Amino acid sequence: MTKELAFEVTEFRERVQAVQEQLHAKGMDALLVHTPENIYYLSGHHTPGYYAYQCLVVPSVGEPTLVTRTGEDANAFACSWLSSTATYDDGDDPADATLRYLSEYDLRNDAIVGCELKSWFLTSEVYLSLRERAKAFVLVAGDGIVESLRVIKSPAEIRYIRSAVTIAEAGMAAAITSVKEGKTDNDLAADIHHAMISAGGEYPSMGPFVAVGRRSGIMHGIWGRHVIKRGDAITFEIGGVFQRYNGALMRTVSVGKPDVELIARADAAQAANLAVIEHIHPGAMTADIHRAAARTLEDHGFGGARKGRRCGYSMGIAFAPDWGEGHIASIIDTPNIRLRPGMVFHLPLTLRDYRKGVGAGSSETVLVTESDKDVLTSFDRRLFVVE
Numbered sequence: 133m134t135k136e137l138a139f140e141v142t143e144f145r146e147r148v149q150a151v152q153e154q155l156h157a158k159g160m161d162a163l164l165v166h167t168p169e170n171i172y173y174l175s176g177h178h179t180p181g182y183y184a185y186q187c188l189v190v191p192s193v194g195e196p197t198l199v200t201r202t203g204e205d206a207n208a209f210a211c212s213w214l215s216s217t218a219t220y221d222d223g224d225d226p227a228d229a230t231l232r233y234l235s236e237y238d239l240r241n242d243a244i245v246g247c248e249l250k251s252w253f254l255t256s257e258v259y260l261s262l263r264e265r266a267k268a269f270v271l272v273a274g275d276g277i278v279e280s281l282r283v284i285k286s287p288a289e290i291r292y293i294r295s296a297v298t299i300a301e302a303g304m305a306a307a308i309t310s311v312k313e314g315k316t317d318n319d320l321a322a323d324i325h326h327a328m329i330s331a332g333g334e335y336p337s338m339g340p341f342v343a344v345g346r347r348s349g350i351m352h353g354i355w356g357r358h359v360i361k362r363g364d365a366i367t368f369e370i371g372g373v374f375q376r377y378n379g380a381l382m383r384t385v386s387v388g389k390p391d392v393e394l395i396a397r398a399d400a401a402q403a404a405n406l407a408v409i410e411h412i413h414p415g416a417m418t419a420d421i422h423r424a425a426a427r428t429l430e431d432h433g434f435g436g437a438r439k440g441r442r443c444g445y446s447m448g449i450a451f452a453p454d455w456g457e458g459h460i461a462s463i464i465d466t467p468n469i470r471l472r473p474g475m476v477f478h479l480p481l482t483l484r485d486y487r488k489g490v491g492a493g494s495s496e497t498v499l500v501t502e503s504d505k506d507v508l509t510s511f512d513r514r515l516f517v518v519e
Contacts, residue, residue, distance in 0.1 A: 137176050138375040139288055141213045147174055147281060148196060154277050155192040161243040162234060163190040163274045164262075166251040169376075169449040169457075170278040171198070177212040178376055179204055180335065182451055185226035185258055191237045199230050227261035231269075239269065246274020252453075279460045282448055284474035289377060290499060293447065293476055295332070297379030297497050297508045299372030302331035303340060304383055304511055307368045311385055311518045317344045317355035317366075324370060334373040337455035341369040348384075349486035362388040367491050369480065371455040378447050378455045380478045381509045382495035385516040397483040397492035398515040400432035405481040405494045408443050408463065412471065412498055412505045418461075419468040425481065434483055441465065444479040447497060475500040476508075 137144075151174065155163060165171055165188040172178045175188055175198055187199040195216055200208050202219040209217065220229035234245065247262065248254060263271055285293065306327035310320045321342050328336075343353025345364040353367065360366070364387045371380035384398050407428040411421045425443045429435055444463030445456045456478060461469055463477060477500075482493030494513060499506040 135213065136210050137213055138292070139176065143286060143288065144174065144176060144213045148190065150281050151190055151277055152192050154280070155190070155246070158246070158277075159244060160246045160272070160274065161192050161239050162237065163246040163277060164188075164230065164234075164248065165190060165278060166248045166254040167278070168253060168451045169282070170248070172376060172449055173278060173282055175212045175214050177208050177214075178451075179207045179211075181207075182253060185220075185253075185255075187226070187230050189230065189234050189237075191239075194237065197233050197236075199226070199233055201226075225261055227258050227265055230262065231265050235268070241268050243269050245269045245271055246277065247271050248275050249273050250275045279457075282457065283446055283460050284472060285448060285476055285499075286474070289448065290474075290476070292375045292377035293379050293497070293499075294508055295374035296372040296377050297381070299328050299331045299333040299374060300370045300379050300381055301372075301509065301511045303328040303333075303370040303372065304368060304381060307340075307342070307370065308383070308385055308516050308518070311360065311366060311387060313360055313362050313387055315360050317342045317358045317360065320366075321355040324368075328370075328372055331372075332374065334376065336371060337373055337378055337450035337452050339369060339371055339455070341367070343367045343491065346486065346489035348491035349484040349489060350491070351482070351484065353491075360387055363391070365390070365394050365490050365492065367482070367493050369493070369495065373450075373455075376449050376451065378450045379497045379508060380447065380455060380495065381497060381511055382480050382482070382493045383511065383513075383516065384492040384494065385518055387518055390515060390517060393488065393490050394492055395515065396432070397434070397490065398494070400429055400434045401481045401483050401492050402494040402513060403432060404428040404443070405479055405496065408479050408481070409496060409498055409505065409507060412477070412500060414471055414473050414500055414502065414504075416471045417468055418463045418471070419465045421463050422465045429483075438481075438483055443481055444477040447476045447478045471500050473500055473502045
């Protein structure tokens, strides 16, 4: 039967081997992977049903085992390269299933087993059950092992992100074309979804964000039956998805002639965004890039106006509720990390003020290359005016 794999099996095996090398270095005998993105990265398995418990058991030697609910067994077979999958029935304790299959690796009684404690999808209840039942093993934190590999994208991953960016740009083009006084933000959102799905996109990892009028001053402003009026600012932040890889961009629209405040914020946000891009290259430190953005905003009179500190975050595999990998790497003052070839960042710069009822932003998705950078998004950067 045909497998629906996004990568060659050799690439999956290389990823698993890299994890196993880290397990050996850390003195771990196995790793319990609960993060949907990490499970996908190592096995290929993905499903919208990740709300239910799933775990990839990665031994320090040998092939991993995927543990899922019984209803996902066909999906696990179709999407995963693994020959070993295991299931549990609804109503069963998934911790029992995990430990049962972990024990099949014939680990020693005092085996050290890493566990992704920071995963959003390992509930406290299941973790406590794992800890209570894992009498033969020593459970320790295993966070960050897979993420340290995910932050550098392979050529195949970069191709998928390029496709995701193209899908996001199709959504942005539809969004701007759709803007018209008297329509609702729901109308705009519908056109965005239609364009992205028609362009080959998958279900979004987050958003898209359609913030009209006063709501343009809200971070993550979403549509909600708001009527578009003349004088409104509209911020669009749109993420496309291809093979679960994400690419995003943000643009601002004025309905009618923009006022002075909107123009100033749009100019400052775009200038800061371009300053960030200018300073991206292999070896650059995120703190230096962060300072360049801050200086640019100060030069434009918005030194203290921006909410939040980071001005970029890693992009790659994502399932809702987030389309980014900011927990893996962010462009921020601390922690101060060095950029390496193969990193991909979404760079949103926004200036919002809900009390004034105005917001403007600009963003790009950028790849760090061997010698410089490649701006993957190519959509017009101007403040759009729709009469």
